[in-house]
Amino acid sequence: MPRFEFTPQLRRFTDTPVVDTPATDLRAGLEATFAINPRLRGYVLDDQGHLRANVVVFIDGRRTTDRVALNDALNPDSKVYVLQALSGG
Template identity: 65%
Template sequence: MAQLFFTQQLARFISAPEVATSARRLRDGLESAFALNPRLRGYVLDDQGCLRPNVAIFIDGRRCRDTRRLDDPLAPDSKVYVLQALSGG
């Protein structure tokens, strides 16, 4: 099963557990996480269902290609990391 991981920066604001999913597409994998915690959706996706500009997702070390449809394929052993950008200086 693909594994979804959420960074500690995001987990500071909302419960973001590690999720194992049999989803074959990124959006479906994210929906598995949102089913566990619906509030997580608002931190990751905007009101149009697109990836927020301050969030990056990496699948097996590569950044997701389509931040709108989120249709990148997931392999059964994929590792998906959802990162919230940090700012400051």
């Protein structure tokens, strides 16, 4: 099953479980993680359901490019990493 992991920086604000899900695309996988911890949704998606500007997702080592539909395909053994960009100086 595809595995979803979140950046450690999010742990300061909410639980970031590692989630194994039978999802076949990115959006379905994210929804499975939000079902476990609904607070994650607001850190990852904006009000329109698109990836927030400061969030990057990698699937099997490749950065996703569609920040709106989130329909990137997942393989049964995909590793998905959801990262929140840091800012500051």
